[in-house]
Amino acid sequence: xxxxxxxxxxxxxxxxxxxxxxxxxxxxxxxxxxxxxxxxxxxxxxxxxxxxxxxxxxxxxxxxxxxxxxxxxxxxxxxxxxxxxxxxxxxxxxxxxxxxxxxxxxxxxxxxxxxxxxxxxxxxxxxxxxxxxxxxxxxxxxxxxxxxxxxxxxxxxxxxxxxxxxxxxxxxxxxxxxxxxxxxxxxxxxxxxxxxxxxxxxxxxxxxxxxxxxxxxxxxxxxxxxxxxxxxxxxxxxxxxxxxxxxxxxxxxxxxxxxxxxxxxxxxxxxxxxxxxxxxxxxxxxxxxxxxxxxxxxxxxxxxxxxxxxxxxxxxxxxxxxxxxxxxxxxxxxxxxxxxxxxxxxxxxxxxxxxxxxxxxxxxxxx
Amino acid sequence: xxxxxxxxxxxxxxxxxxxxxxxxxxxxxxxxxxxxxxxxxxxxxxxxxxxxxxxxxxxxxxxxxxxxxxxxxxxxxxxxxxxxxxxxxxxxxxxxxxxxxxxxxxxxxxxxxxxxxxxxxxxxxxxxxxxxxxxxxxxxxxxxxxxxxxxxxxxxxxxxxxxxxxxxxxxxxxxxxxxxxxxxxxxxxxxxxxxxxxxxxxxxxxxxxxxxxxxxxxxxxxxxxxxxxxxxxxxxxxxxxxxxxxxxxxxxxxxxxxxxxxxxxxxxxxxxxxxxxxxxxxxxxxxxxxxxxxxxxxxxxxxxxxxxxxxxxxxxxxxxxxxxxxxxxxxxxxxxxxxxxxxxxxxxxxxxxxxxxxxxxxxxxxxxxxxxxxxxxxxxxxxxxxxxxxxxxxxxxxxxxxxxxxxxxxxxxxxxxxxxxxxxxxxxxxxxxxxxxxxxxxxxxxxxxxxxxxxxxxx
Numbered sequence: 001x002x003x004x005x006x007x008x009x010x011x012x013x014x015x016x017x018x019x020x021x022x023x024x025x026x027x028x029x030x031x032x033x034x035x036x037x038x039x040x041x042x043x044x045x046x047x048x049x050x051x052x053x054x055x056x057x058x059x060x061x062x063x064x065x066x067x068x069x070x071x072x073x074x075x076x077x078x079x080x081x082x083x084x085x086x087x088x089x090x091x092x093x094x095x096x097x098x099x100x101x102x103x104x105x106x107x108x109x110x111x112x113x114x115x116x117x118x119x120x121x122x123x124x125x126x127x128x129x130x131x132x133x134x135x136x137x138x139x140x141x142x143x144x145x146x147x148x149x150x151x152x153x154x155x156x157x158x159x160x161x162x163x164x165x166x167x168x169x170x171x172x173x174x175x176x177x178x179x180x181x182x183x184x185x186x187x188x189x190x191x192x193x194x195x196x197x198x199x200x201x202x203x204x205x206x207x208x209x210x211x212x213x214x215x216x217x218x219x220x221x222x223x224x225x226x227x228x229x230x231x232x233x234x235x236x237x238x239x240x241x242x243x244x245x246x247x248x249x250x251x252x253x254x255x256x257x258x259x260x261x262x263x264x265x266x267x268x269x270x271x272x273x274x275x276x277x278x279x280x281x282x283x284x285x286x287x288x289x290x291x292x293x294x295x296x297x298x299x300x301x302x303x304x305x306x307x308x309x310x311x312x313x314x315x316x317x318x319x320x321x322x323x324x325x326x327x328x329x330x331x332x333x334x335x336x337x338x339x340x341x342x343x344x345x346x347x348x349x350x351x352x353x354x355x356x357x358x359x360x361x362x363x364x365x366x367x
Numbered sequence: 368x369x370x371x372x373x374x375x376x377x378x379x380x381x382x383x384x385x386x387x388x389x390x391x392x393x394x395x396x397x398x399x400x401x402x403x404x405x406x407x408x409x410x411x412x413x414x415x416x417x418x419x420x421x422x423x424x425x426x427x428x429x430x431x432x433x434x435x436x437x438x439x440x441x442x443x444x445x446x447x448x449x450x451x452x453x454x455x456x457x458x459x460x461x462x463x464x465x466x467x468x469x470x471x472x473x474x475x476x477x478x479x480x481x482x483x484x485x486x487x488x489x490x491x492x493x494x495x496x497x498x499x500x501x502x503x504x505x506x507x508x509x510x511x512x513x514x515x516x517x518x519x520x521x522x523x524x525x526x527x528x529x530x531x532x533x534x535x536x537x538x539x540x541x542x543x544x545x546x547x548x549x550x551x552x553x554x555x556x557x558x559x560x561x562x563x564x565x566x567x568x569x570x571x572x573x574x575x576x577x578x579x580x581x582x583x584x585x586x587x588x589x590x591x592x593x594x595x596x597x598x599x600x601x602x603x604x605x606x607x608x609x610x611x612x613x614x615x616x617x618x619x620x621x622x623x624x625x626x627x628x629x630x631x632x633x634x635x636x637x638x639x640x641x642x643x644x645x646x647x648x649x650x651x652x653x654x655x656x657x658x659x660x661x662x663x664x665x666x667x668x669x670x671x672x673x674x675x676x677x678x679x680x681x682x683x684x685x686x687x688x689x690x691x692x693x694x695x696x697x698x699x700x701x702x703x704x705x706x707x708x709x710x711x712x713x714x715x716x717x718x719x720x721x722x723x724x725x726x727x728x729x730x731x732x733x734x735x736x737x738x739x740x741x742x743x744x745x746x747x748x749x750x751x752x753x754x755x756x757x758x759x760x761x762x763x764x765x766x767x768x769x770x771x772x773x774x775x776x777x778x779x780x781x782x783x784x785x786x787x788x789x790x791x792x793x794x795x796x797x798x799x800x801x802x803x804x805x806x807x808x809x810x811x812x813x814x815x816x817x818x819x820x821x822x823x824x825x826x
Binding site for chain 1: 386387388391392395396399405406409410412413414416438549550551552553554557563564566567568569570571572575576579580675761765766768769771774779783792795796799800803804808
């Protein structure tokens with residue numbers, strides 16, 4: 001029997017060319033049944049129709065000169081406008097000689113974020129202290145006055161990307177404790193506090209942000225004692241905070257409901273009081289589950305701060321109108337929008353990728 | 368041993384959870400009352416110093432401003448009133464019938480009673496509307512109308528945008544979701560980037576993009592893009608021919624409704640015969656015959672039901688037909704594209720949430736691809752899709768308020784004009800919130816009913 005088996009190894013038969021390699025891949029994913037090829041053609045046409053004019057406008061026919069007259073000779077984009085105006089897009093009408101202050105504030109935040117990404121630093125007490133101190137430091141730097149000895153730059157000078165980011169971060173920080181309280185109230189069985197929280201959350205979730213912004217900017221001054229003036233930026237923050245605390249509360253409620261009953265009972269059995277139980281046992285677990293939806297919430301805030309333009313603040317989006325009504329670069333709205341869209345998109349896409357990464361990393365949160 | 372058990376002491380109220388909860392709540396109520404009272408007195412004082420009288424009396428004042436796009440508001444008198452009365456009565460009767468039947472037996476309603484209910488809740492109101500059609504009065508806003516009328520017109524525009532936006536974004540979202548699920552690599556990546564680009568840009572930026580950039584690139588009135596007179600597009604807006612109802616329109620519409628009902632009956636009968644005897648009954652040709660035959664008959668008897676009114680260039684602009692202002696076009700386009708990205712993700716994740724085994728099991732039962740999708744995948748995906756889709760529809764209703772930024776006269780925009788004119792800030796903001804809350808509640812109510820229909824029936 002053994003002799004029957006030839007010594008030579010029979011070479012493995014190669015799989016058919018149409019199933020592996022480049023050709024196989026193309027056949028499977030682009031061409032093979034005839035309708036797939038049609039779809040490929042249609043997609044190619046759609047990409048061509050969208051990208052070709054944009055490429056022509058943004059690259060082929062574009063100019064980058066700082067001279068508006070020279071830019072007019074090109075039919076495409078005048079990127080010189082962005083080169084000329086980008087500090088305004090970043091900080092609005094913040095005085096030019098003070099622009100180093102927001103820059104340093106930005107550096108502080110970036111350094112803090114990158115330090116937190118290093119896991120050995122993340123657990124240290126110092127970084128927490130720095131995180132808690134950073135909003136005050138940033139505000140003191142940007143606003144000035146007080147002990148800093150810097151000239152005061154009032155909030156009506158704030159604008160651009162700086163205002164957008166500050167509004168969203170402050171609103172998030174302010175909405176967080178409110179929403180935790182609202183979520184706790186909604187999941188509690190207190191006969192007065194619970195309906196109160198439910199009513200607040202449902203009322204706010206039922207109305208558009210713009211009506212809340214109008215309320216904060218037009219009605220809120222009427223509610224305050226006469227003589228007391230609220231800053232315009234502060235009023236917008238109040239509106240955004242009210243709005244997002246309701247949405248955030250619903251997310252946190254989801255996290256609270258995701259905690260098993262045994263955790264509550266174990267804490268009770270250890271003789272913990274309500275606040276100790278909530279702060280030490282329940283919230284740390286509940287909040288960890290809801291970090292990805294909270295990041296999505298923050299993306300929502302970041303995008304929706306663009307509405308503050310309607311009540312008269314000059315955020316990143318409104319800067320487009322402010323800069324293009326300037327006679328030097330009159331009517332360069334396309335370039336401005338592309339630049340703004342680029343910033344919003346980068347920020348939101350980075351955040352949403354981060355939230356997806358967190359979701360994947362979190363085995364306990366998966367159902 | 369018993370002496371080790373301490374005598375049952377009465378727990379002082381500050382140490383009992385209930386006692387502390389009540390103390391906390393009383394404090395909260397006290398703080399809330401204090402806040403309310405101080406806000407109320409401050410507001411009164413502030414209004415007094417500014418010379419604004421509070422109350423809703425200003426709604427009757429003459430508005431005096433122009434609204435670019437006016438939707439007719441049917442007045443609640445005469446025909447409309449009768450229609451509403453018969454609608455409520457019909458719904459109540461059919462509700463009573465179903466309650467009665469449910470109390471008598473556990474079995475679901477049979478088709479005979481379902482038809483009776485449908486007749487009461489749809490047929491009766493339509494009949495009333497037909498009988499009283501001459502007394503339906505539709506009011507159009509003019510500059511001399513009241514503020515109230517202006518707000519109603521704005522609300523009409525909001526509802527128009529919301530309904531069109533919901534339908535269009537669902538269809539577009541479905542297409543993009545199917546594109547993402549397709550095995551074609553290029554198409555699925557194209558759809559992915561469509562979603563990623565649209566949902567990571569603020570909706571206001573997108574509205575501005577459509578309004579200030581895309582629609583501004585359109586040609587002037589004289590050089591309009593003209594597709595055979597059917598579709599005319601220029602800087603002033605989009606013009607389509609409109610249908611003008613003629614004498615036979617009522618009969619024609621009735622014929623369409625009857626033929627749809629007839630097709631429904633035919634399908635039920637076919638399914639019953641299939642269930643009872645196992646013999647599939649062909650329904651396509653009878654259905655088509657009914658669907659085409661009945662309206663054609665009505666056309667022959669009643670004469671041409673509709674004529675088309677084509678937009679014609681007269682003077683400086685197009686007259687006739689249905690004109691859509693650039694603001695409206697931009698708003699609907701912007702909202703549709705923005706929300707369709709979210710809808711696409713919802714639909715895709717819903718379809719992907721149906722476990723693979725279901726698809727394989729369905730194929731093992733020798734179902735073809737269409738049946739797998741229609742009978743097995745979609746019904747299960749709907750359960751996952753409906754709740755988040757509801758919040759997207761709500762988002763369209765709420766985001767339509769961004770029209771204020773591009774000047775489309777919807778509810779918030781009209782309210783803002785009134786606010787600037789009359790200074791009645793508290794009332795206007797109150798009306799806004801109340802109305803949007805009602806719209807939101809209505810949409811969630813409707814979607815909840817639908818959701819309970821598609822939800823898993825647990826036995």
